[in-house]
Amino acid sequence: MESVRLSFAEIERILGFSLPGSARSYRAWWANEARGSHSHAKYGWMAGGYRVLSLRLEAEHVTFVKEDRGRRSHRLAPRDKGGLLTASAFEELGRKALETHFETEFQSRETSGVPKIFDYVSDDARLVGDAKYFSMVRGKGVPPAKFSTIAEHVWLLEHVDANTKFLLFGNDRRVPERWLERYGVLVSGVAFYFLDDEGRLLTLNGDDRGMERGEGE
Numbered sequence: 001m002e003s004v005r006l007s008f009a010e011i012e013r014i015l016g017f018s019l020p021g022s023a024r025s026y027r028a029w030w031a032n033e034a035r036g037s038h039s040h041a042k043y044g045w046m047a048g049g050y051r052v053l054s055l056r057l058e059a060e061h062v063t064f065v066k067e068d069r070g071r072r073s074h075r076l077a078p079r080d081k082g083g084l085l086t087a088s089a090f091e092e093l094g095r096k097a098l099e100t101h102f103e104t105e106f107q108s109r110e111t112s113g114v115p116k117i118f119d120y121v122s123d124d125a126r127l128v129g130d131a132k133y134f135s136m137v138r139g140k141g142v143p144p145a146k147f148s149t150i151a152e153h154v155w156l157l158e159h160v161d162a163n164t165k166f167l168l169f170g171n172d173r174r175v176p177e178r179w180l181e182r183y184g185v186l187v188s189g190v191a192f193y194f195l196d197d198e199g200r201l202l203t204l205n206g207d208d209r210g211m212e213r214g215e216g217e
Contacts, residue, residue, distance in 0.1 A: 008060040090133045112161040129166035134175040166191040
């Protein structure tokens, strides 16, 4: 992965002038947008082929990645003969979106004594999640085996000692939504997210249900 992490002070030395106060106060200033009031993004890092991957305002540093790991990579990532993303490709794309959303880095490993390697575990193990790339049966039927898999992973996550626990879904949003319709009342402390075709992270349950999370917002 070609990326670069810079402190705000390092960016100012490169630019030769100070960043505006809004860059230190608002995450939206670092949004990967090429329209509206974000000309600094369009003619700055995006013109150089980079996108903001993660941002930590309090620590005053930002991580940039090359454009091929931005939203376009969602369309160009490895796919199978049916046109679906491979499991590893979806997991990696999800990692990028989650790292932007939570402002932390994730790795695959075990945690808290649960005998499973989770796809996403933060360095301090306070955030733990897993990726699921599911589709409906023949495009419309409820997938019972996949529903069982979701239930199993919800149960595992509920037994993990972490502050934030989540499942990230891709491909067909109806799968996690139908599962939540049936069993959502039984879920305790596990957030369901969906990564859409534009690389946006959507929350499917909880207080911020339906909220879209774009990169760098």
